[in-house]
Amino acid sequence: MRLPKFEHLQPESLEEALDLLSEHGEEVKVIAGGTDLLVSMKQRLLTPRYLLSLKELAELDFIEEDKGRVRIGALTRLTTLIKSPLVQEKFPVLAQVAGYVAAPPLQNMGTLGGNLCLNTRCFFYNQSQFWRQARPLCFKTGGEMCHVVKGGDHCYSVYQGDLAPVLIALEARVKVARKGSEWVIPLLDLYTGRGEEPIALEVGEMLTEVEIPGPAPDCKSGGSSLTTASWGGDYQKLRYRGAMDFPLIGVAAVLHWNGEGCARAKVVLTAVASAPVVVEEASKLLEGQKPDEETIAKVAEAAYEVAHPVANVGSTPLYRRKMVRVMTRRALANAGGRG
Ligand SMILES: Cc1cc2nc3c(=O)[nH]c(=O)nc-3n(C[C@H](O)[C@H](O)[C@H](O)COP(=O)(O)OP(=O)(O)OC[C@H]3O[C@@H](n4cnc5c(N)ncnc54)[C@H](O)[C@@H]3O)c2cc1C
Ligand code: SF4
Structure with missing residues (x-):
């Protein structure tokens, strides 16, 4: 082609x-x-x-610590994230997830900004023009129907980026720029949830950087600006081929710990809808607790409840949904290991 x-x-x-x-x-x-x-x-x-x-914009290729946060330029390659001593020290879960994207040759080329701005995907969309011509246009290609959800009134294509759920769980914000101005928004707001137009950037706008705050104020230890000693994170990814595939589902968990237990908690899913999905119930169930097996099972159930995959990116929706439960339990167990 x-x-x-x-x-x-x-x-x-x-x-x-x-x-x-x-x-x-x-x-x-x-x-x-x-x-x-x-x-x-x-x-x-x-x-x-x-x-x-x-490619030539070196000013968008950086990773630096600044006033208690870490700022990462949009042009930073995934391999740079994986190898960065700062990322490995402060946010090991970010280095972990970058290493799960595609395969090393693609990590050498692929960037943070490109990953966050990925289009949504669907078995009926990500095909050659020749293949697609055999069917009528669907909502995402300008038509009036969906081949996946019969009678559906919108596009159900799936956001399958790996980095966004982890960065949303880390409460990252992104800087958006256009000619003459720039502003910062929570990363979650970059996603419209509309399969037809999933990224909330207008014509003339682009992403320039991502900033990640430190742990919750009462979770700092040792007096340093950021520390991994008081928080833990993990990302679980289900895919056909561990060597290169997009996620069939992905679960990110980040837990902040203080002397009492879990001070702040975020669980975020990917590949279950047209945008990353925050499991709101997880924060309510975990915060202020010392999570035991029963609590973790409740959070896994809450994640299962908000995940509604449809049959458009491989495997079956039922299997993917059941695996949300399993992988939420695994992610929380791994994130809690640091508590
Ligand atoms: C075989 C294969 C497997 C893959 N597996 C995975 C996977 O497992 N997980 C995963 O997350 N991804 C996967 N990908 C997708 C992709 O390789 C990565 O997401 C990569 O990080 C994309 O970055 P890029 O710089 O190459 O993006 P590009 O291809 O350059 O751009 C992607 C989109 O983002 C826009 N864009 C890029 N930079 C900016 C910016 N700064 N501001 C605004 N818009 C911008 C572009 O216009 C485009 O729409 C896979 C790709 C392939 C081919
Ligand atoms: S989910 Fe439906 S409308 Fe969206 S790309 Fe797939 S077939 Fe088209």
């Missing part, structure tokens, strides 16, 4: 990139590592007139 024709734009600064994004509007698409975008272009899911490469 060949790439469609496009013009390559190579800005040398963020300012120039934002100018070009503003100038070319809907005709331009940002390309970072290209590991996802180029596949979609070969499949003619996207045929932008211009590709705006972020």
